[in-house]
Amino acid sequence: MNETLVVFRRAMRLSLRNPTWVIIGLAQPILYLVLFGPLLKPLAAQLGTGNAYRLFVPGILVQLGIFGALFVGFGLIAEYRAGVIETQRVTPAPRTALLMGRVGRDVVVLLVQAILLTLVALPLGLRAPAGGVLIGLLVVALLGAAFSAVSYAVALTLKSEDALAPLLNAVAMPVLLLSGILLPMTLAPGWLERLSDINPLKHVVDGVRAFFRGDFSGGTAWWGLGVTAALVLLGFWFGTRTFRRESG
């Protein structure tokens, strides 16, 4: 546990000293909010909501949780190349601490970004119950933890930016399109909606939207939260397995 904090502290300090990616990671969703959000306003009624941002912000938050975390593996490859990972693996620190300290940093960064994003959305016109928004932020943190663990595990396996970048992009595009992050999948024709049902992230987005509507009693909200928890378990299992295994 102590070692996890040591790794967390170091990772956090490095992020704060070199905040370029943290700032870019925040700027992108804000651009979506400001430059894409207004397009949805006239469509609000058609989308079945009185407040376009109540529909759009959950999608952008989930997107932040996934894509903010998915690319952290690049930083790990840089550390690996510098010999940092190897050197840390020769210390008595548990190997899971080397993973979890970094994941912890990513979750904190994502939470701060998500809170700022939500605050920016308020003057733009977001109206949602506080409880729903808080659970939305929790989902961002959990998604971030899951995807950052996966990203580190994949990075440690591939050990090359040239292999990681095309893989992430190949996965990210269809996942994004089939998750209803930008527009709800209820607008989709039947075949496309059924296809998107396979994507667990679609259920996460639907869940957060339900929470933002204040719809705590329906199955959609809790089903989304359950899927998120399952993703965390899966991500941590994959991540710790990779970090424990010796890697040549």
Next chain:
Amino acid sequence: MRGVDIDVDAGEVVGFLGPNGAGKTTTLRMLTTLLEPTAGEASVAGHDLRTDPVGVRRNIGYVPQSGSSLPIARVGEELTDHAALYGIPTAVARARGEDLFARLDLDGVWTRKVESLSGGQRRRLDIAKGLVHQPPLVFLDEPTTGLDPQSRANLWVHVSDLRDKAGVTVFLTTHYLEEADVLCDRILVIDHGEIVAVGTPDELKRRVSGDAVLLRLTDATQVPEATRLAAALPDADEPGVDGDVVHVRIPNGASALPGLLRELDRAGVPLAAVEVRRPTLDDVFLSLTGRSLRDAETPAETELVGAR
């Protein structure tokens, strides 16, 4: 890795000498718990590699070939962060780090970024990181690869000091013969994952009988004649040919040379250059494995004495 048996005593510098790809780094990664051994047993710093890897990790320092510090991080924090993973409080790590930096000629770099250090300084920072938890045994993987000659010689002094002043046992890998010769109390020669010889540098050199005599001919077509005359020397080994150079190994090269030169002159074989070489670790390696460590250089080109 195949049969590797290693016994290292406390307080000595042991070198693992072999060409690239001989299995040096693999062996080191096994001894430092980074790779699980496929078979066999090893006790490192008094702890069993298989049953107590954490005990091993507590008692060893490891300086990987790739380096161990992040370019964008600050030098001092790299050291204290690393120490924290051993449970060493920051204040203690800082005091030890400043002491180590003074001993390793790294004064005044504490708050600088790692990327601003020279190659030699960076390597010494890596060594300081490997020593901050005061291990009795430290592994250095190719410690001077990529350093300029001056930094290399400087690092040799520091590695010797580790043994002489701090009493640390050092286990290093190298493919530089001079390095093994200068630094090591004992050398393990490794080839194809097997230890082919163990001994002090002198013991190993004594295994090679005699000196090498190298003759560079002005006319390569006379190689057969020169080879015949060299082979006729008393106690000479089978001569070898490398382009226009004939080399032969004889017990006392220097005293056999005048006679050989006379014979060559009489046979009308003019020489461009001639050299007598005392046995080196390279010769040891060559005689043990049939291959030279200096695959890129031809031996005749380095230190031939002109004799026309």
